[in-house]
Amino acid sequence: MPEAYSIEQLRAQAFSLFERLGLPGRKLEDWKYTDVSRLASTLGETWWQATSEQPAFSAEGSIEDLDAYRMVFVSGVFVPAQSKLPDGVDVLPLADLLKRAQSDDSKALFKLDTDAPLMNGFVAVAVALAQDGLCACIADGVILDKPLYMIHVGHGRSHVLSGVMLGTGAEATLIEHFIGSTDEVAGLSNTVTYARLAANASLTHYRLQQEHAQQYHMGRVEVKQSRDSRYVLHAVELGSSLSRLDVLVKLAEENASCELNGLFVASGRQHIDHHTRVDHIAPRCVSRENYRTLLDGRSHGVFNGKVVVHKGAVKTDSSQSNANLLLSKKSEIDTKPELEIYNDDVKCAHGATIGQLDQAQLYYLTSRGVPEAIAKELLLVAFADSVLVGMKDKTVRRFIERAAFAKLPHTSGIEGLTHER
Amino acid sequence: MLEIKNLHVSVGGKAILKGLNLEIKAGEVHAIMGPNGAGKSTLSNVIAGRSGYEVTAGSVHYQGEDLLLKSPEERAWAGVFLAFQYPVEIPGVNNTYLLKAGVNAKRKHLGMGELDAFEFMQLVREKARLVELDASFLSRSVNEGFSGGEKKRNEIFQMAVLEPTLALLDETDSGLDIDALRIVASGVNKLRSQDRAIMMVTHYQRLLNYIEPDFVHVLADGQILKTGDKTLALELEERGYDWVKDA
Numbered sequence: 001m002p003e004a005y006s007i008e009q010l011r012a013q014a015f016s017l018f019e020r021l022g023l024p025g026r027k028l029e030d031w032k033y034t035d036v037s038r039l040a041s042t043l044g045e046t047w048w049q050a051t052s053e054q055p056a057f058s059a060e061g062s063i064e065d066l067d068a069y070r071m072v073f074v075s076g077v078f079v080p081a082q083s084k085l086p087d088g089v090d091v092l093p094l095a096d097l098l099k100r101a102q103s104d105d106s107k108a109l110f111k112l113d114t115d116a117p118l119m120n121g122f123v124a125v126a127v128a129l130a131q132d133g134l135c136a137c138i139a140d141g142v143i144l145d146k147p148l149y150m151i152h153v154g155h156g157r158s159h160v161l162s163g164v165m166l167g168t169g170a171e172a173t174l175i176e177h178f179i180g181s182t183d184e185v186a187g188l189s190n191t192v193t194y195a196r197l198a199a200n201a202s203l204t205h206y207r208l209q210q211e212h213a214q215q216y217h218m219g220r221v222e223v224k225q226s227r228d229s230r231y232v233l234h235a236v237e238l239g240s241s242l243s244r245l246d247v248l249v250k251l252a253e254e255n256a257s258c259e260l261n262g263l264f265v266a267s268g269r270q271h272i273d274h275h276t277r278v279d280h281i282a283p284r285c286v287s288r289e290n291y292r293t294l295l296d297g298r299s300h301g302v303f304n305g306k307v308v309v310h311k312g313a314v315k316t317d318s319s320q321s322n323a324n325l326l327l328s329k330k331s332e333i334d335t336k337p338e339l340e341i342y343n344d345d346v347k348c349a350h351g352a353t354i355g356q357l358d359q360a361q362l363y364y365l366t367s368r369g370v371p372e373a374i375a376k377e378l379l380l381v382a383f384a385d386s387v388l389v390g391m392k393d394k395t396v397r398r399f400i401e402r403a404a405f406a407k408l409p410h411t412s413g414i415e416g417l418t419h420e421r
Numbered sequence: 422m423l424e425i426k427n428l429h430v431s432v433g434g435k436a437i438l439k440g441l442n443l444e445i446k447a448g449e450v451h452a453i454m455g456p457n458g459a460g461k462s463t464l465s466n467v468i469a470g471r472s473g474y475e476v477t478a479g480s481v482h483y484q485g486e487d488l489l490l491k492s493p494e495e496r497a498w499a500g501v502f503l504a505f506q507y508p509v510e511i512p513g514v515n516n517t518y519l520l521k522a523g524v525n526a527k528r529k530h531l532g533m534g535e536l537d538a539f540e541f542m543q544l545v546r547e548k549a550r551l552v553e554l555d556a557s558f559l560s561r562s563v564n565e566g567f568s569g570g571e572k573k574r575n576e577i578f579q580m581a582v583l584e585p586t587l588a589l590l591d592e593t594d595s596g597l598d599i600d601a602l603r604i605v606a607s608g609v610n611k612l613r614s615q616d617r618a619i620m621m622v623t624h625y626q627r628l629l630n631y632i633e634p635d636f637v638h639v640l641a642d643g644q645i646l647k648t649g650d651k652t653l654a655l656e657l658e659e660r661g662y663d664w665v666k667d668a
Contacts, residue, residue, distance in 0.1 A: 363470075363509075365523075367497060368523040369494050369523035378511075378518075378522070381514075382514045386512065
């Protein structure tokens with residue numbers, strides 16, 4: 001059982017861990033392709049100190065027509081006046097999070113596991129310094145009527161630490177939307193989000209990253225699932241100069257399932273890196289992963305998807321697919337699907353492809369009179385569609401489609417397509 | 422309408438067509454028969470504009486214009502249509518949207534107004550009935566998960582919607598059972614008219630029972646070696662191709 005300990009202890013422990021770990025260097029295997037040393041050179045030695053002033057919030061860039069419980073964070077600071085919360089969901093200063101936490105389990109939610117995979121200085125400093133965060137405890141059997149919509153306005157340097165707990169049979173949708181402030185001054189948005197799913201709980205998680213072009217974005221999502229629970233992630237990366245997300249899912253009890261969908265649309269000199277790790281610990285769990293990247297300009301994508309099937313996890317069903325389209329000669333992708341299997345009774349598949357547009361498909365479309373530019377567009381949209389199609393919330397999906405397609409290199413006449421589906 | 426003179430085509434440095442001559446007039450139906458590897462599919466693809474084929478000599482003119490200078494979409498706008506031997510699956514691209522983009526691009530090119538959504542759906546539904554294609558196919562991704570016969574029917578459906586003046590059918594009959602063949606053939610026959618021409622590439626005489634050709638050509642070793650009427654197809658069915666080559 002987790003020991004009870006105070007917020008001061010947690011903060012101190014996290015900060016000393018941060019001092020020890022610092023910025024991850026490229027000699028570490030998990031950071032081989034992602035150079036964060038420029039954080040210190042751009043933002044200075046105190047890159048980790050949170051900005052003390054927040055600009056006024058403007059809703060521009062958020063999903064305005066979405067019927068949801070909105071929570072606004074500007075530079076990591078919660079803005080109550082702009083926010084509306086359902087009963088039983090709180091946004092609290094971190095110090096109050098632990099006080100409010102009602103069980104040992106919920107306290108454990110925010111406990112720092114120094115030995116966790118992919119642990120790094122960003123996580124430690126977020127736990128040490130986060131000012132605010134969402135604490136959502138959805139009680140047993142409660143099906144939230146509207147999505148929880150967290151709007152993070154990235155301005156300066158900030159840390160946000162959040163936790164979502166779903167009781168037995170509870171269901172919720174969480175949307176984390178990162179939008180850039182208009183000043184476009186380089187800064188750091190650093191977020192850690194924990195989720196715990198009790199038996200038969202279901203969480204759908206959208207994570208849409210649209211920081212401004214100078215922003216550094218660091219994220220971690222850590223999920224632990226009990227029996228029969230379902231977790232679905234849609235992670236869409238469009239903005240920032242450098243973005244890294246680590247997703248860790250523990251399928252801790254029988255018959256839990258997770259689905260991780262990722263879409264990168266990058267251009268210019270953007271660098272986007274996702275590391276995912278799914279631990280199959282219990283028998284009969286299912287994991288599905290589908291990542292697609294469209295890389296233009298001199299952008300650089302990194303995908304590392306690791307699935308670990310532990311000894312007792314018999315009848316594991318896992319599949320992973322990563323497809324990458326390089327739209328320019330200077331764009332680059334480093335992809336590495338990894339499987340570690342410690343028992344014989346499993347069904348696991350993984351694969352990665354890297355390519356350009358399919359010439360046979362292009363010929364087919366143009367031979368029907370579709371102009372080449374539109375044909376290329378159709379194929380790009382179709383490529384992204386394999387990720388978008390899983391998004392059940394129509395409003396969110398349409399918003400994401402528009403934002404993603406607006407970033408594609410060919411963008412004439414595409415509007416009609418998204419409407420007609 | 423279509424005039425091919427002394428056409429030489431190489432693929433990857435290998436000569437496939439070696440001085441092919443062919444003239445097709447409006448209203449005519451031509452069947453191109455021949456052994457495997459004779460260059461039948463190459464001929465269809467060179468006319469439709471697929472990349473990767475090098476024309477080393479000769480010319481292809483369509484309605485007086487040099488077809489080889491045009492992109493595949495420009496050829497489609499000029500009225501050329503190829504029904505593929507192996508229709509391509511395009512997951513995520515809607516069948517109807519593909520056709521709408523194609524039809525409206527052509528209309529725009531010809532200086533006509535674009536069809537609105539209602540007009541277009543009327544057109545599409547009418548043509549779908551023509552090839553007995555279930556309306557549910559319209560909202561599916563292009564050829565994705567279609568059976569072999571459904572793919573071929575979809576090709577004829579697209580042809581009916583795009584209303585080409587020159588239709589190239591590349592082994593449209595292969596892999597079809599007798600019912601599907603009848604449907605496909607009736608779709609093609611309904612398109613026959615005085616101002617349209619059809620060139621069909623086939624291995625088998627069977628198709629010609631349903632779509633009666635005006636001319637039958639034997640394509641072998643990259644050239645048209647023999648031309649006759651529909652009785653030539655029967656003779657080929659009986660005697661094979663070697664006697665033509667040896668003659």
